[in-house]
Amino acid sequence: MGIPTLDDLAVDGTTVGVRVDINSPLDEDGRLADDARLHAHVGTLQELLDRGGKLAVLAHQGRPGGDEFATLEDHARRLGELLDQPIEYCDATFSAEARDAIADLDHGEAVLLENTRFYSEEYMEFPPAEAAETFLVDRLAPVVDAFVNDAFAAAHRSQPSIVGLPMRVDSYAGRVMERELDVLSNIEDTPRPRVYALGGAKIADAFDVAESVLERGLADEILTSGMTGNAFLAASGVDIGQPSMDAITDRDATAVEQAEALLDEYGEKIHVPEDVAVERDGERVEVGIDGLPVDAPALDVGENTAAAYADVFETAGTAILNGPPGVFEEEQFAHGTREIFGAATSAEYSIVGGGDTAASLRQLGIEGFDHVSTGGGAALRLLTGGELPAVEVLRE
Numbered sequence: 001m002g003i004p005t006l007d008d009l010a011v012d013g014t015t016v017g018v019r020v021d022i023n024s025p026l027d028e029d030g031r032l033a034d035d036a037r038l039h040a041h042v043g044t045l046q047e048l049l050d051r052g053g054k055l056a057v058l059a060h061q062g063r064p065g066g067d068e069f070a071t072l073e074d075h076a077r078r079l080g081e082l083l084d085q086p087i088e089y090c091d092a093t094f095s096a097e098a099r100d101a102i103a104d105l106d107h108g109e110a111v112l113l114e115n116t117r118f119y120s121e122e123y124m125e126f127p128p129a130e131a132a133e134t135f136l137v138d139r140l141a142p143v144v145d146a147f148v149n150d151a152f153a154a155a156h157r158s159q160p161s162i163v164g165l166p167m168r169v170d171s172y173a174g175r176v177m178e179r180e181l182d183v184l185s186n187i188e189d190t191p192r193p194r195v196y197a198l199g200g201a202k203i204a205d206a207f208d209v210a211e212s213v214l215e216r217g218l219a220d221e222i223l224t225s226g227m228t229g230n231a232f233l234a235a236s237g238v239d240i241g242q243p244s245m246d247a248i249t250d251r252d253a254t255a256v257e258q259a260e261a262l263l264d265e266y267g268e269k270i271h272v273p274e275d276v277a278v279e280r281d282g283e284r285v286e287v288g289i290d291g292l293p294v295d296a297p298a299l300d301v302g303e304n305t306a307a308a309y310a311d312v313f314e315t316a317g318t319a320i321l322n323g324p325p326g327v328f329e330e331e332q333f334a335h336g337t338r339e340i341f342g343a344a345t346s347a348e349y350s351i352v353g354g355g356d357t358a359a360s361l362r363q364l365g366i367e368g369f370d371h372v373s374t375g376g377g378a379a380l381r382l383l384t385g386g387e388l389p390a391v392e393v394l395r396e
């Protein structure tokens with residue numbers, strides 16, 4: 001992989017700054033609604049604690065001004081439960097109070113510092129050399145002996161705690177980062193035929209993935225669903241109805257043209273839904289292509305599409321999933337997601353990326369994937385052949 005990992009770090013007795021990504025959905029009371037990302041980092045943190053490290057843990061939660069912009073107090077409590085030892089919470093990130101909390105740590109102890117994004121610089125993007133001159137980095141670099149970046153899900157952000165600290169401190173990839181890079185940087189080595197199931201509502205991202213993997217010859221089949229599938233359906237010449245069209249163009253005004261261009265060039269590899277499901281009088285109603293247009297938005301693929309896509313996975317070498325096939329949050333539109341994602345586990349090797357995609361698996365209790373990425377944007381960046389600033393700076 002060419003970047004230092006925990007195998008290269010002599011931990012015992014050292015103070016280690018550890019960047020994790022525990023950015024999570026919160027409930028109405030601001031408490032953690034899902035702790036999957038906390039679970040993911042337990043291995044790295046436990047290893048560093050067992051090896052005698054004193055850990056200053058850094059993380060962000062939400063975006064300034066957003067509903068999920070919050071303190072990390074609840075995260076510290078939950079991390080303590082998961083690690084079976086108290087994790088101190090400090091309501092400062094790099095002030096004297098935070099630095100004192102770090103200095104007071106004993107071997108095998110950890111403090112979770114406050115949400116890095118409470119400080120404006122941490123929500124800006126900088127080239128690494130400039131990030132290294134920010135206040136957070138300037139104050140924290142002298143009080144840690146090493147830096148471990150385990151925050152794969154934030155690795156596409158060129159922010160101070162991600163790219164600035166490694167410019168000033170010996171730095172290593174944590175176990176989450178290591179495993180994610182291992183899997184997602186080596187897609188071309190996975191078994192064929194390689195099937196990408198692209199659904200969800202981030203249509204532009206799905207087109208980017210489709211274009212990149214088709215251009216690079218990585219994809220043998222692309223199964224389109226969700227709002228992405230609706231756009232392909234429209235691009236294939238079917239009148240899907242105004243409500244579905246409006247939902248698409250609200251997201252991306254040129255979506256249908258982009259889908260048309262992809263169908264023109266790679267049509268034989270791109271599967272388009274053959275039926276959809278809409279809501280009528282509060283009920284799920286299946287509509288075949290012949291029954292379109294309808295005056296309600298298509299919120300799921302229909303049963304025939306789900307069955308046809310499930311068949312494709314029967315003979316797939318690799319399944320790569322990004323974006324749920326329907327509005328899985330509503331039970332009556334979870335059918336496509338349950339069937340298609342459920343069938344994807346029959347591929348020889350299966351990979352899942354995307355925050356909502358992973359949440360849909362947990363919600364629907366679908367298990368058996370070889371790799372469920374903790375990242376959304378970061379995973380997509382790798383799947384489309386891009387580079388991650390966090391990783392580039394670990395190489396230097």
Ligand SMILES: Nc1ncnc2c1ncn2[C@@H]1O[C@H](COP(=O)(O)OP(=O)(O)O)[C@@H](O)[C@H]1O
Binds near residue numbers: 230247327
């Ligand atoms: N046909 C559809 N119409 C509207 N929204 C959809 C449809 N299918 C899926 N979705 C929505 O897409 C959202 C997730 O998409 P996206 O953000 O692209 O996934 P991820 O976070 O995994 O990258 C879900 O909230 C789901 O309700």
Ligand SMILES: O=C(OP(=O)(O)O)[C@H](O)COP(=O)(O)O
Binds near residue numbers: 021153355374377
């Ligand atoms: O949740 C995250 O990314 P994701 O939505 O791509 O999975 C990361 O924590 C990065 O957060 P950001 O997109 O607010 O920089």
